[in-house]
Amino acid sequence: MxxxxxxxxxxxxxxxxxxxxxxxxxxxxxxxxxxxxxxxxxxxxxxxxxxxxxxxxxxxxxxxxxxxxxxxxxxxxxxxxxxxxxxxxxxxxxxxxxxxxxxxxxxxxxxRKTVDIAGLKDYEGKGVSYCAVCDAFFYRKKRVGVIGAGEFAEHEYSAIKNVAGATFLLTDGETPSFTADNVATDRIARVIGRDGRVGGVAFEDGTELELDGLFVAVGVxxxxxxxxxxxxxxxxxxxxxxxxxxxxxxxxxxxxxxxxxxxxxxxxxxxxxxxxxxxxxxxxxxxxxx
Ligand SMILES: Cc1cc2nc3c(=O)[nH]c(=O)nc-3n(C[C@H](O)[C@H](O)[C@H](O)COP(=O)(O)OP(=O)(O)OC[C@H]3O[C@@H](n4cnc5c(N)ncnc54)[C@H](O)[C@@H]3O)c2cc1C
Missing domain, CATH: 3.50.50.60 (FAD/NAD(P)-binding domain)
Structure with missing residues (x-):
C-alpha cells in the first residue's frame, strides 16, 4: 500500500x-x-x-x-x-x-555556519555557542569571545556586550567591518579547555586569551x-x-x-x-x- x-x-x-x-x-x-x-x-x-x-x-x-x-x-x-x-x-x-x-x-x-578551529566542536554546549539571543544571559559579568568580523558578528557582539563583563572580538585573521572595544585579529590556533568547558583560546603566535565563553558569529x-x-x-x-x-x-x-x-x-x-x-x-x- x-x-x-x-x-x-x-x-x-x-x-x-x-x-x-x-x-x-x-x-x-x-x-x-x-x-x-x-x-x-x-x-x-x-x-x-x-x-x-x-x-x-x-x-x-x-x-x-x-x-x-x-x-x-x-x-x-x-x-x-x-x-x-x-x-x-x-x-x-x-x-x-x-x-x-x-x-x-x-x-x-x-x-549555523561554523569555523574550522581545533577544539571548537568539542566544547559546543560547554561554553561554545552560536546564538547570542539564546545564551548571552548565561555569561553575565564573564569574559566572552565573539568569533567573526562581519555584520552578523556586529549584531552578536553588541548583544553580548550588554551583559558580559568583558567582550572580545576575535576576527581570526579577518579585517573587522565594524569598530569594537577589544579586537584581536590574529589567527586562532585552538580552543583551550578548563574543567571540561571553554577556558580560552590560543593564537597562532603562541599568546593566549582567557575566556569563559566563545560565540561563533559567522552567519546562519x-x-x-x-x-x-x-x-x-x-x-x-x-x-x-x-x-x-x-x-x-x-x-x-x-x-x-x-x-x-x-x-x-x-x-x-x-x-x-x-x-x-x-x-x-x-x-x-x-x-x-x-
Ligand atoms: C546552541 C543553540 C542554542 C539555542 N538556544 C535557544 C534558546 O535558548 N531559546 C530559543 O528560543 N531558541 C534557542 N535556539 C534556537 C532553537 O533551537 C531553534 O530556533 C528551533 O529549534 C527552531 O525550530 P525548527 O523546528 O525550525 O528547526 P529545528 O529545531 O532545527 O528542527 C529541524 C528538524 O528538521 C529535521 N530535518 C532537517 N533536514 C531534514 C531532512 N532532510 N530529512 C528529515 N528531517 C530533516 C531535523 O531532524 C529536525 O527534526 C538555540 C539554537 C542553538 C543552535
Whole structure:
C-alpha cells in the first residue's frame, strides 16, 4: 500500500511538530519525517520559552515528538532526500521509503555556519555557542569571545556586550567591518579547555586569551534546499520566503521555523508551525485542490 497522507511535514523540531499538532487535531492525516538532529540538540538549556523551565533542548525535542505521536501523527524516522510535485500531489523520497501527500511543509531548521578551529566542536554546549539571543544571559559579568568580523558578528557582539563583563572580538585573521572595544585579529590556533568547558583560546603566535565563553558569529544558513529544488523562493541566506500563512510561492508548499526568513528562536518556530497548521486545515477542508 502506498504511504499517502493529507500533509507531510519534513522536520520534527518545534516548527514541524507544532504544524503537525494543529493539522492532526483538525482531522488531517499527518506525517512527520525527521532525521532526529535539530538545533535544539545543541541548546544546553532553553530558559526563554514559555513553560520550559530549564529543560535541555534535547528533552524539549523528545517531548514534542512524543506529543505528536500520542495524537496520531505518523512519525517517520529518516532523512528526506528529494521532493517533487506534479501540481496535485507531492512525493517525498526518504532514506526509509517514498511518501505522498496533498500538501508539503518544510520545517528543516537552519544550520549555523561554523569555523574550522581545533577544539571548537568539542566544547559546543560547554561554553561554545552560536546564538547570542539564546545564551548571552548565561555569561553575565564573564569574559566572552565573539568569533567573526562581519555584520552578523556586529549584531552578536553588541548583544553580548550588554551583559558580559568583558567582550572580545576575535576576527581570526579577518579585517573587522565594524569598530569594537577589544579586537584581536590574529589567527586562532585552538580552543583551550578548563574543567571540561571553554577556558580560552590560543593564537597562532603562541599568546593566549582567557575566556569563559566563545560565540561563533559567522552567519546562519537556511536549510531550504528541498523547498528550493521544488521552486520555492529563498533570500540571499537561503531562508525560504513565505506569505503570512506560511505558504511559499509554490502552491501547496508551506514552510515554517528556522528555515524561513526571520528570527531563529523556539517561540517563532512554534508560532510559524501553528500558522501553517491552521492554514492547512482551512486549505484542505475548504475543498482540497490547490
Ligand atoms: C546552541 C543553540 C542554542 C539555542 N538556544 C535557544 C534558546 O535558548 N531559546 C530559543 O528560543 N531558541 C534557542 N535556539 C534556537 C532553537 O533551537 C531553534 O530556533 C528551533 O529549534 C527552531 O525550530 P525548527 O523546528 O525550525 O528547526 P529545528 O529545531 O532545527 O528542527 C529541524 C528538524 O528538521 C529535521 N530535518 C532537517 N533536514 C531534514 C531532512 N532532510 N530529512 C528529515 N528531517 C530533516 C531535523 O531532524 C529536525 O527534526 C538555540 C539554537 C542553538 C543552535
Amino acid at each position: 502506498e504511504n499517502i497522507y493529507d500533509v507531510i511535514i519534513i522536520g520534527g523540531g518545534p516548527a514541524g511538530v507544532s504544524a503537525a499538532l494543529y493539522a492532526v487535531r483538525g482531522g488531517l492525516a499527518t506525517a512527520i519525517i525527521h532525521s532526529g538532529s535539530s538545533a535544539l540538540h545543541r541548546a544546553e538549556r532553553i530558559e526563554n520559552y514559555y513553560g520550559s523551565g530549564a529543560l535541555s533542548g534535547a528533552d524539549l525535542y523528545d517531548r514534542g515528538i512524543e506529543q505528536a505521536r500520542a495524537l496520531g501523527v505518523a512519525v517517520i524516522d529518516g532523512q528526506a532526500t528529494f521532493a517533487q510535485t506534479d501540481g496535485e500531489v507531492f512525493t517525498v523520497s526518504a532514506t526509509v521509503g517514498e511518501y505522498k501527500a496533498k500538501r508539503l511543509v518544510v520545517a528543516t531548521g537552519a544550520a 544558513l537556511g536549510s531550504g534546499a528541498i523547498a528550493k529544488s521544488i521552486g520555492a523562493f529563498t533570500d540571499v541566506n537561503g531562508a525560504i520566503i513565505t506569505d503570512e500563512k506560511g505558504m511559499t510561492n509554490v502552491a501547496g508548499l508551506y514552510a515554517a521555523g528556522d528555515c524561513t526568513v526571520g528570527v531563529k528562536q523556539v517561540g517563532k518556530a512554534v508560532a510559524d508551525g501553528m500558522t501553517v497548521g491552521i492554514a492547512l486545515i482551512n486549505d484542505l477542508k475548504r475543498g482540497g485542490k490547490k
